[in-house]
Amino acid sequence: MFFELKGKDNNSKARAGVVETDHGLIETPIFMPVGTAASVKGVHQTELTNEINADIILGNTYHLYLRPKTDILSQAGGLHKFMNWHRPILTDSGGYQVYSLSNTNKINENGVKFKSHIDGSTHFFSPESSMEIQRKIGADIIMAFDECTPYPCEYNYAKRSMHMTHRWLERCKTFLNENPEHYNYKQTFFPIVQGSTYKDLRKQSAEYIANAGAEGNAIGGLSVGEPAEEMYAMTEVVCDILPWDKPRYLMGVGTPINILENIALGIDMFDCVMPTRNARNGMLFTAHGTINIKNKKWEDDFSPIDEMNHTFVDTFYTKAYLKHLFSANEYLGKQIATIHNLGFYMWLVREARKHILTGDFTDWKNSMVKQMDKRL
Known part of the structure; x- marks a missing residue:
C-alpha cells in the first residue's frame, strides 16, 4: 500500500490523500460501506460501483468465518472474486463482534472463546487465527486482533486490556511475517489504538502503535456508547501522536456530523452500519x-x-x-x-x-x- 497526502485545510487538521492498493485507489477522507457477510445489505455490487461509487467496502471476519466459511472463500479465490467486487476491501479482525457477544465469550491471554450467533457452536479466535482467516479472505487492508472494551469501562480493566491488545499485536505481526499472502496481491496491516476514554491510556497506546511502524493505523473502542465529546477528545489525543504520513482509520463511526468533526481532527477513513441500518x-x-x-x-x-x-x-x-x-x-x-x-x-x-x-x-x-x- 502507498499513501500520499495531497493537501490540508488551513484552519483544522483535516487532510486529503490517496491510498494506493493492488485493487485500486482510495481517495481520502473516505467512508466505507459495511458489507458484513459479503454483501452490503440491499445493494447490488453494480450499484455500489456505478451509483454510490464506493472506493472501498468493509467485510467482517467473524461473520465470513462462520458463513460462508473460510475454506469456501479460499476455494473461490478470495472475497473479491466470491462477491464479484473488484475494488479494495478492508476486513476487521472479529474483535468487535466478539465484544458484542460479551455474554457468551471468555477472554484470556491466548485469545477469545465464543459461541456462534447462528447455531451456538463454540469457536476460538486468537491473534494468529484472526490473521490466518484474513489472509484467506484476501482483503487489501487487514486489522490487528484486539479487545474492544465497553463503555463505561473501569480504568484498571481498560489498562489491562490495552496492554493485552499490544501483546496480541506482536503476535499478529509475527504470524504475518512468517505467513505470506494467500493470493497474488499485497495485504496491508493496520494495528489498533485502544485505551477506552482515558487520555493517558490513549496516549500510551497511540505511542505504542505509532512505534509499530505499520503502513496505516486504526483507532478502536470509540463507537461503543460514549458521548460524542469524549470521542472527539480521544481522537484528538491519538491523532496528535499517530504518524502524519500514514492513513488513520476511526472504526465504527458514525453519524454524518461525527464524520465531519473527526475529519477536522485528522481522520482519513470511516465505516459504520448507520447509513444502511x-x-x-x-x-x-x-x-x-x-x-x-x-x-x-x-x-x-x-x-x-x-x-x-x-x-x-x-x-x-x-x-x-x-x-x-x-x-x-x-x-x-x-x-x-x-x-x-x-x-x-x-x-x-x-x-x-x-x-x-x-x-x-x-x-x-x-x-x-x-x-x-x-x-x-
Whole structure:
C-alpha cells in the first residue's frame, strides 16, 4: 500500500490523500460501506460501483468465518472474486463482534472463546487465527486482533486490556511475517489504538502503535456508547501522536456530523452500519437534515427524495412513493433508502475532500453541521 497526502485545510487538521492498493485507489477522507457477510445489505455490487461509487467496502471476519466459511472463500479465490467486487476491501479482525457477544465469550491471554450467533457452536479466535482467516479472505487492508472494551469501562480493566491488545499485536505481526499472502496481491496491516476514554491510556497506546511502524493505523473502542465529546477528545489525543504520513482509520463511526468533526481532527477513513441500518428503518440523511420517511407528512409530498441527486433514486422516486413503500412493507423501499443514504455519505466525504483541497473546509464543515442537525 502507498499513501500520499495531497493537501490540508488551513484552519483544522483535516487532510486529503490517496491510498494506493493492488485493487485500486482510495481517495481520502473516505467512508466505507459495511458489507458484513459479503454483501452490503440491499445493494447490488453494480450499484455500489456505478451509483454510490464506493472506493472501498468493509467485510467482517467473524461473520465470513462462520458463513460462508473460510475454506469456501479460499476455494473461490478470495472475497473479491466470491462477491464479484473488484475494488479494495478492508476486513476487521472479529474483535468487535466478539465484544458484542460479551455474554457468551471468555477472554484470556491466548485469545477469545465464543459461541456462534447462528447455531451456538463454540469457536476460538486468537491473534494468529484472526490473521490466518484474513489472509484467506484476501482483503487489501487487514486489522490487528484486539479487545474492544465497553463503555463505561473501569480504568484498571481498560489498562489491562490495552496492554493485552499490544501483546496480541506482536503476535499478529509475527504470524504475518512468517505467513505470506494467500493470493497474488499485497495485504496491508493496520494495528489498533485502544485505551477506552482515558487520555493517558490513549496516549500510551497511540505511542505504542505509532512505534509499530505499520503502513496505516486504526483507532478502536470509540463507537461503543460514549458521548460524542469524549470521542472527539480521544481522537484528538491519538491523532496528535499517530504518524502524519500514514492513513488513520476511526472504526465504527458514525453519524454524518461525527464524520465531519473527526475529519477536522485528522481522520482519513470511516465505516459504520448507520447509513444502511437506519435506511431500513426509514431514516434518510440529507444535507439539510434528517427525514423520517414513515411520517404521515410525506404521504402527499410528490417532490423528489433529494433534489441534490446524489444517486439515481433521489430524483427517480418521490417522497410520497417511498413513504408508501415503507407503509406497505415493500422491500424496495429499504433498498431505495439504502442507496440514497450511502450515496449521501459518499457525497459528504468527497465534498469534504474538495473543501480541504481548497483550504476552506472548516467554514464549510461548520455550516454543514448546523444544516444537518435538523429533523425535517
